[in-house]
Amino acid sequence: MSRLLIRGGRVLDPASDRDAAGDVLIEDGVIVAVDADIDTRGAEVLDAEGVWIAPGFVDLHTHLREPGQEYKEDIASGGRAAVAGGFTSVACMANTQPVNDDPSVTDFILDRARTDSPARVHPVAAATKGLAGEVMTEMVALVEAGAVAFSDDGKTIMDSGVMRRVLQYSRLVERPVITHAEDRTLVGDGVMNEGPVSTRLGLPGNPAVAETVHVARDIMLAEITGAHLHVAHVSTAGAVELVRAARERGVHVTAEVTPHHLVLTDEATSGYDTNTKMAPPLRSADDVRACRQGVADGTLDAIATDHAPHALHEKEVEFTEAPPGVIGFETALAVVLDLVREGELAPLELIRRLTTDPARILSLTAGTLSVGAPADVVVVDPERRWTYDPSKGYSKSRNSPWNGQELVGRVVASVVGGRMVYHVDRGVLVQ
Amino acid sequence: MIATDLLGIEDLERSDIEQILEAAAHMQEIGDRPVKKVPTLRGRTIVNLFFEPSTRTRTSFEIAGKRLSADVVNFSTSSSSLSKAESILDTARTLDAMQPDAVVVRHRVAGVPKRIADVLDAPVINAGDGAHEHPTQALLDLLTVWQEKGRIDGLTVTIIGDIVHSRVARSNIYGFLKMGAEVRVAGPPTMLPVGVQALGVKAFTSMREALDGADVVMALRIQLERLSGSLFPSIREYAETFGISRRTLRYAKDDAIVMHPGPVNRGVELSHDLADHRPSVILDQVRNGVALRMAVLYLLAGRERVAGRTE
Numbered sequence: 001m002s003r004l005l006i007r008g009g010r011v012l013d014p015a016s017d018r019d020a021a022g023d024v025l026i027e028d029g030v031i032v033a034v035d036a037d038i039d040t041r042g043a044e045v046l047d048a049e050g051v052w053i054a055p056g057f058v059d060l061h062t063h064l065r066e067p068g069q070e071y072k073e074d075i076a077s078g079g080r081a082a083v084a085g086g087f088t089s090v091a092c093m094a095n096t097q098p099v100n101d102d103p104s105v106t107d108f109i110l111d112r113a114r115t116d117s118p119a120r121v122h123p124v125a126a127a128t129k130g131l132a133g134e135v136m137t138e139m140v141a142l143v144e145a146g147a148v149a150f151s152d153d154g155k156t157i158m159d160s161g162v163m164r165r166v167l168q169y170s171r172l173v174e175r176p177v178i179t180h181a182e183d184r185t186l187v188g189d190g191v192m193n194e195g196p197v198s199t200r201l202g203l204p205g206n207p208a209v210a211e212t213v214h215v216a217r218d219i220m221l222a223e224i225t226g227a228h229l230h231v232a233h234v235s236t237a238g239a240v241e242l243v244r245a246a247r248e249r250g251v252h253v254t255a256e257v258t259p260h261h262l263v264l265t266d267e268a269t270s271g272y273d274t275n276t277k278m279a280p281p282l283r284s285a286d287d288v289r290a291c292r293q294g295v296a297d298g299t300l301d302a303i304a305t306d307h308a309p310h311a312l313h314e315k316e317v318e319f320t321e322a323p324p325g326v327i328g329f330e331t332a333l334a335v336v337l338d339l340v341r342e343g344e345l346a347p348l349e350l351i352r353r354l355t356t357d358p359a360r361i362l363s364l365t366a367g368t369l370s371v372g373a374p375a376d377v378v379v380v381d382p383e384r385r386w387t388y389d390p391s392k393g394y395s396k397s398r399n400s401p402w403n404g405q406e407l408v409g410r411v412v413a414s415v416v417g418g419r420m421v422y423h424v425d426r427g428v429l430v431q
Numbered sequence: 432m433i434a435t436d437l438l439g440i441e442d443l444e445r446s447d448i449e450q451i452l453e454a455a456a457h458m459q460e461i462g463d464r465p466v467k468k469v470p471t472l473r474g475r476t477i478v479n480l481f482f483e484p485s486t487r488t489r490t491s492f493e494i495a496g497k498r499l500s501a502d503v504v505n506f507s508t509s510s511s512s513l514s515k516a517e518s519i520l521d522t523a524r525t526l527d528a529m530q531p532d533a534v535v536v537r538h539r540v541a542g543v544p545k546r547i548a549d550v551l552d553a554p555v556i557n558a559g560d561g562a563h564e565h566p567t568q569a570l571l572d573l574l575t576v577w578q579e580k581g582r583i584d585g586l587t588v589t590i591i592g593d594i595v596h597s598r599v600a601r602s603n604i605y606g607f608l609k610m611g612a613e614v615r616v617a618g619p620p621t622m623l624p625v626g627v628q629a630l631g632v633k634a635f636t637s638m639r640e641a642l643d644g645a646d647v648v649m650a651l652r653i654q655l656e657r658l659s660g661s662l663f664p665s666i667r668e669y670a671e672t673f674g675i676s677r678r679t680l681r682y683a684k685d686d687a688i689v690m691h692p693g694p695v696n697r698g699v700e701l702s703h704d705l706a707d708h709r710p711s712v713i714l715d716q717v718r719n720g721v722a723l724r725m726a727v728l729y730l731l732a733g734r735e736r737v738a739g740r741t742e
Binding site: 188194195196197198200201202203204205207272313316317318319320321 | 538540543561624625660
């Protein structure tokens with residue numbers, strides 16, 4: 001019998017609304033006790049004096065790039081980066097090569113994850129074959145293979161008729177359809193938020209209305225179909241308001257926001273750094289404020305990284321040509337702790353957005369410290385100062401807007417299924 | 432003294448602009464000599480790095496460099512990193528290894544000269560990047576207006592056309608504002624950028640209002656391919672509504688001058704008769720462009736360099 005005692009921390013468990021000092025005892029991969037002063041005899045002890053103990057984070061939006069683009073990332077490197085950032089469960093998007101639109105690809109990802117990844121991996125399958133936005137995928141077979149949700153992600157389904165059918169059919173498997181809500185005809189050739197900054201920089205603008213128009217459409221389709229719509233990476237004040245209003249009238253809609261959309265504005269693009277190019281783009285200060293408010297009041301259920309690795313040479317090009325996206329696992333916690341430091345969010349609520357809420361959206365048995373639950377646990381030092389150097393991180397890629405910056409708050413240790421897979425002083429602890 | 436690179440007018444102080452214009456005024460006389468050459472930049476290498484086809488600007492820079500006795504090399508290359516599978520920064524590093532004394536960059540994407548300047552030792556001169564800036568065009572426009580009007584302070588300048596996609600407009604907005612003029616922009620609403628007022632200009636869709644009391648009327652070239660982007664319905668409607676003719680020019684001051692960065696779509700932005708004669712000063716702009724670029728090259732490429740760094 002293996003025993004691990006995480007001792008002396010501030011236990012933050014949103015599932016039980018616990019925010020109190022205590023220990024967490026794990027036996028054979030399962031949480032067996034959460035209490036003050038648990039007897040340590042016979043247990044390996046992980047000291048958490050003065051820091052936080054929380055459920056392992058759940059990231060419902062990541063790109064692990066395998067199969068097909070292993071030069072950017074693979075399931076092994078992505079899984080290591082995930083646990084180094086405290087994410088013990090990650091959902092990976094379907095835009096691999098081949099696309100995850102077939103149970104054989106889902107099987108491959110899960111097989112690879114079992115052998116290679118210290119984090120649990122949950123594939124999101126494509127909503128339409130080849131992400132082409134035309135013919136829906138075999139949702140029943142994909143769910144049987146292990147898919148947890150459906151999404152064409154960045155290849156937004158523009159055909160409203162197809163989107164309606166996808167949402168209707170998803171009722172059969174009761175899994176969410178995740179929408180990357182951007183009306184491509186309004187995005188046009190836009191590469192950054194349309195506004196005074198894009199005007200000054202002379203870069204083509206992508207207007208906020210491209211997102212809000214599409215969120216409005218998808219909410220209306222979710223409303224008539226009764227399906228679960230999940231809005232990926234909300235970036236605009238308008239979309240926050242649409243989700244809030246829909247929720248109030250009973251539409252089954254959930255939403256996520258990325259760390260970068262909570263702290264960075266389009267001003268970050270002033271030096272034309274392609275590591276500030278995202279889809280959707282970094283928005284105005286008003287939009288950032290609205291997204292932070294959305295996280296605080298729960299309109300935006302989950303914080304998701306949209307971890308999107310790209311090779312250095314792919315980002316060293318013209319701003320218009322660079323692929324959008326940034327890596328996010330290893331910086332996410334430090335970045336979103338800003339909301340706690342600014343007094344906008346209690347620590348327990350921040351942890352909720354990183355654990356219980358995303359787990360609920362994907363129906364995962366994760367994100368909780370309940371007795372009997374799988375022992376996925378993180379130890380977090382919210383005060384720890386460190387300088388982020390992506391070349392020393394676990395991702396194969398380095399495309400981060402926080403390259404070289406001093407951050408505050410770091411994951412001390414990550415435990416998956418009772419096994420410590422990462423410790424800040426020793427690195428990732430798997431072969 | 433202007434900084435290491437000339438990437439945009441936004442970065443310049445008024446005193447920098449005045450310094451460049453005064454240097455350019457001294458250079459003008461060289462073009463009038465029978466032997467149009469001075470030894471100022473002898474032994475210096477200037478590379479024209481043009482990622483976008485350009486005849487006028489490239490030729491102007493080439494003549495400017497040659498009149499200063501620099502060795503001018505034209506390095507034209509395909510338009511994007513993707514089409515030739517080499518990143519722009521690799522191109523810049525390659526070029527840097529050849530130890531040029533100045534690099535003139537033109538690219539269809541905003542920000543490329545800045546990214547190149549970040550890795551290059553030699554001074555970088557932006558010869559136009561996307562819809563961002565075209566600083567030497569604005570400087571030659573300022574020189575032209577300064578010499579025509581004897582001042583820039585207090586003048587009213589109206590820029591008409593596709594402001595959204597115009598680097599000439601942005602550079603001129605910064606330049607004329609810094610030199611104390613009032614700047615207006617005008618065009619159909621689809622061609623006025625979101626938040627343009629934040630640059631410090633007034634925006635108009637009525638030509639009568641935009642031109643009322645203007646000292647300088649600057650028409651921008653209409654890119655005919657924008658028709659497909661639904662920015663305007665037809666050449667005819669644009670010419671009727673926003674074209675400059677003797678009729679619309681009546682709204683401006685009696686002594687207003689007409690400018691255009693070229694090449695002119697005759698009968699679209701400007702009526703035929705206006706393109707060739709006063710009050711149009713279009714050919715003065717072109718002539719001044721050479722002197723202005725000589726001044727910029729002199730100020731940037733003419734510095735003593737120590738151990739590879741510009742001092």
